[in-house]
Amino acid sequence: MQVLKFGGTSVASAENIRKSIAIVATAVGQGEVVMVVSALGGTTDALIGAGRAAASADPSYSEALNQLQHRHIAAAQALLDGGVQKSEADAITVQFVELRRFCDGIFALGELSARTLDKLMSYGELLSSRLVAAAAKAQGLDAVWADARQLVRTNSRFGTAEVNTAATEQQVAAFRAKNPGKVWVVPGFIGSDGHGVTTTLGRGGSDYTAALLAAALNADVLEIWTDVSGMMTADPRLVRGARPIDRISYQEAMELSHFGAKVLYPPTIQPVMRRGIPLWIKNTFAPADYGTLVEVKPPRTAAVVQGISSIGNLTLLNLEGSGMVGIPGFSMRLFAALARERINVVLITQSSSEHSICVGVNEADTATAQVAVDEEFAVEIAAGRIEPLRPERELAIVALVGENMKDHPGISGKLFGALGQNGVNIRAIAQGASEKNISTVIRAADVRKAINVLHEAFFEATYKQVNLFILGPGNVGSKLLEQLAHQQQHLLEKLGLQVRVVAIASSRHCIVNEQGLDLTAWPAELADAPPQSLEAFTQLIISRNLRNSIFVDVTANPAAARCYPHLLEKSIAVVACNKVACSSDYAHYARLKSLSTEFNASFLFETNVGAGLPIIGTLNDLTRSGDVVRRMQAVLSGTLNFVFNNYDGTRPFAEVVRQAQTEGYTEPDPRLDLSGSDVARKILILAREAGEVMEMSDIEIDTFLPPACLDGDVEAFYTQMAAHEAHFRALYDEATAAGKRLKFVARYADGHAAVGLQQVAPGHDLYDLRGKDNVVLFYTDRYVEQPLVVKGAGAGAEVTASGVFADIVRAARV
Template identity: 60%
Template sequence: MQVLKFGGTSVGSPEAIQKVIEIVKEKISKEPVIVVVSAFGGITDALLDCGLQAARGQEQYKEQVNLITTRHLNAVKELIPIQQQSSMLSAVKKLCNEVEDLCNGIFLLGEMTARTRDKLVSYGELISSQVINNAFLAKGILTTWWDSRKLIRTNSDFGKATLDTETTVENFSEIMKELATDLVIMPGFIASDPNGITTTLGRGGSDYTAAIAAAAIGATSLEIWTDVSGMMTADPRWVPNAKVIPTISYQEAMELSHFGAKVIYPPTIQPVMNKSIPVWIKNTFAPSDAGTLIQQDSYRNGTPVRGISSISNLALLSLEGSGMVGVPGFSRRLFEALSSQQINVILITQGSSEHSICVGVDTSTADKAKLAVDEAFAPEINLQQVDPLVVEKELSIVALVGEQMKSHPGISGKMFGALGRNGVNVRAIAQGSSERNISAVIATLDVRKAINLLHEEFFETVNKQVNLFISGVGNVGSKLLAQLAQQQQYLLHHMRLQLRVVGLANSKRTLINEEGIDLNKWKELLAAAPESTIETFTDGIIQRNLRNSVFVDITASEVVASVYGKLLDKSIAVVACNKIACSSPFKYYRELKDKAHDFNTQFLFETNVGAGLPIIGTLNDLLRSGDRINRMEAVLSGTLNFVFNHYDGSRPFADVVRQAQDEGYTEPDPRLDLSGTDVMRKIMILAREAGETLEMDSIHNNSFLPASCMEGTVEDFYKEMLRLEDHFRSIYDAAAAKGCKLKFVASFKEGKAAVGLQEIPTGHDLSNLFGKDNIVLFYTDRYPQQPLVIKGAGAGADVTASGVFADILRATLN
């Protein structure tokens, strides 16, 4: 069974009620429904105004009662066919007469007690629910009308009654046994005390009624229908670009509702949260809109900040004095003084020095608070141990709310940095240990400005600033820095992206400048920087906690690769040209991928395979779109392809390898390329990205390089190749005799990977490769016979740097 609640705007006119009927008709075709309704929009205020006028002896209340009566009678006439109107018109008239009688009594007494007030305002929901119930009946939809006063039990604290949960649940259990229709209509907001006297659940209490009903019957869901399409990231009246929050946790919704978000009444959350009942916020006037889903732990899939809200009409009370330091009981006495005057405390802060206590209260109670506190501390004030209470008015609270803020350091700094940069002075700050809410007290005049700039900062930054920390400034690193310098203005003007290099490191030195490093002078600046280590560099990145930070590794260092996890833990994106991390034991590779997901950041390594070619990105696109990789064949070493394209026996094999190294196509130690180790890493990375759990020792390597070449230094390696020239010449001659070309091929099929030199016949996809080309053939469910082919330059500093650059942009824009 579902529970639907429709607020005052949703039932504010006959036209709106017709929309409600259509929504409910669709719902009851699927499961039984309880519908909780508010008073017609504006009626509760009108009823309250009648009582206040009567209590002041103003006979105008009679005119107001007549307007209320007329509005309800007109609604009946528009919603119900004329032949069925009579009984409902009589019922409405009778209830409105009771309103008038009640107001007459208030007029004669000249006062309106809390009990009388509850009785008076209850008529809004009593009348609306019965009118709406009859509107459904007029449409031929069978309904049952339940009187909330007979179901929901409270104590007798009129105006602030609290729920008797046990009795309420028992009442619902009993009445559910007698339910004979698929649709129940009941008034919201109203209840009764143990003596059957009408009480109310507070302004906005219809939401609470619906939540109580949902919890009592174990509803499948609760839907709150209003005039907006869900909870918003900020008040749309103030922030034009405010967005609907798709999902939100119970705790976050509760925080936002307490801090000024009027979409849902704060007590509503507790009953449904205890029963894990999902809550939807939907728009009566745009029912197809998705709305907002409130449920348990939804924050795990969301952003750190869920919304920005505010409370106006705040006064700040500051109690200060040296006599407070180290003396127990001052806080208790302060709060007792406020409690004695029924003053609610909205915000509390106290410095660790114990020299001051600051609390926020509603402005309307500030003067009463000052009198009570000054009286309570009169002895200390006379002795000048404590100063008289200082009251500051015309203040408001702005609050960031988000369950996930507690696992994302830097949110507070970003918030207050944004306020400070825009000249908004913060008078007080409060943050609970749950870190779910960060509140700042500011001048009311600055609230609109503050909410807009915070929304821009957290939801719609105009120029997004990205801070790059680059480790490795050799051949590829230097090319990357040149490309960044060239494109900075383009990215700023065309993509509103302010890309700044703020950190550089090589094997000996690190340079960090939070204002950005001059890319025309980076060599001189780095040379003058102090000696340091990658650990110091990493700690510096974390300590500075700059927004939108990206760590770029353009080394072949195992030490550098070991710091990725530490950075990902702090939501710092990692772009790796270095293949060591992704070709390390699968457990570490998976850990890094999981950290990137858990901390909502990016771990990108496109250049691990194919330099600037979009190989890994294409593979992931295939998988994300539902395809499956069945087989891969690839030439993945630009070095080996260069070597075998240039070796024809006319000059020694060793000379061709040295040429490849001189032109920047090899690793510093060419044996990593020629031994097949580098290709093994690449095919393993592709297999892992395709979903295979693969380790290096399970990849078969059919090496063409004699074992003796792997001994000694790099120069020893070149000498040994010269000595074994006949071996290399014989491999070439055998292939040439068959009209084949030599290619070092990596393959993956049925969970198994292998690499090795193969003789490729003319016309094969792997044959027609030149220079440093790489090629990958993806055989998938969608490409079973004719493979998807990615081909192009797979080595070289420029193309590798461009691939790293592309990953930086992906990390930035996601």
């Protein structure tokens, strides 16, 4: 004996009904079959809507019923031929005449009781099952329609009737004796009480009907045919990488279905679980797929976690007060107060101090629960021994489920670590002694991110998805995007990082695609994009709430730097090419570093000092290992090094500077480089990273530019440099005459820092610095006489972009 249940989508149209009947025809070859069917997809909701409209004196219920009638007759016409078609269409018409009279009565009374609603909803399954039975006969099956109201006996609790199992089994046995060898077509969801009044079995009622019949018939298998290929490791609407679970235990399936898995509902499992009947979840639209087999003892697998599920629309009710400590009976009274109002408790957790107890309930029950509990403890609240109940709304439960979790230490740590790294705050935790389920309560807004993070951690060990929001697709930014496009496959294969550029924003426009932008087409897309402010872009990053998000600032915009705290507070990593934040007031710099630590969000800015050179990384390694930096001597401007390496008096100084700007070695405003301000920022950042509390005003800047060069705009700057060529020639001639070279040097020693032009003699570490190279000499407690030297190209869009790229990889691998 096999019981096959087909859900609303499986019988939503004539084509789908044919597919379902074909599945049953195949099953008949293996033995007797019971076919349980739901209402045509969407019918139950339409009937409820019609009933409520009628009760509200809204005549639109009549049109709703017309549409339903047309849909059912159209299905009959598509499935049946000749006289059978006419007979079935007539039967449907008769049922809708009944249904209209019934709704007219609701309209006249202006009332829709639970009993009346059960009767109204029953028409959905009654109509579909009779239609399917007629179609099955037309397809050559020896089918008989079985009225579930004559099979499933319940009490009179309308809406969620409780089943009388003994009476149901007797009636099923009697029907079987009268219909040996036939294919039963049974409406799900409905039954009747001892007076023959129609009742319904509540949420998942058709599955429950199938399970009751399977248990009563001691079936070999119960198959649930739906529109997905089994239970999934996570909700596929939230997690693109979710995959079917091949085999699972009843206990695990129960946990997953309780915590929101939509394929099954908890009461469904119980009748077949008691009898040890296998339950198979299959896909009507992909019948060859294996699906999920639910068993008493499935084969042991290496999977520690079987699935991740969630419940939304949750409220936490927190009862607390010093008057609870050591006093028995508070928990009992709390649960009794909720039970009297028929409020289901989804989750329970209590502090070991007994100072508080917390329960989770459906959000719709919040107001009722608050009144009930406050009334129950009114005396204690008035006396100040207990605080009034505090509801926390807009929450959800995310649960890990798996029998093997109890044998593997560290699962909870991995769960909390993955959520913490992505800024998902846990409001409450519940774990049973069986360790089959670890439940966490989080903000409802974080559910999508949380489930994806956990699915990645427990099911997708092959790669980690990283989502980039890039601000500033200019010279450096465009090179970065080129490098990302070129290296995406390498990052996936070698480092296990699936790096997606989710958004690109310029000073005026922004393009977004949560699945990842096409890195070959972004310039045209950005040009056509609507305007967007920096504030709106920041809010976009926060509101998207994607896992492993990194904000990449490839600008010199002070306003962009002011956004960093808001992002770090949301556990969004920040990679900054922009020097403004780290060279601003020390208090702001320190706050950013503190936020990075507090919210476990990387704040990386290697390119602030040496483009692609690992200067800050090397300095951090020294200090983390306990070394102390005593002195630093450095050439930190690739621009100035390029200028003084190429200026020999044969060309005007202004022309050499213009070349440096044209080749992309300068800041957008070259005065920042030549005035020494940019170098001062860099030595300030290094001093701070070495542990010094220092402000920009503490840096001594010895500029070599005549004051007139700093007046006006950039073109005036070039004009004034040309006018003062004799000054620059004199600097060069003086150094050459002494056998030395000009270098713009940054110095730090014992809490003091300065930058300025120096004549460097042969043999010095800075003397042979060529092209646009940078160099830093670290003198520490370990490197006393011979410094630790970091040297290499320190300017140019390509190397700067590579430095940003490296920081992105560091942030992604945390």
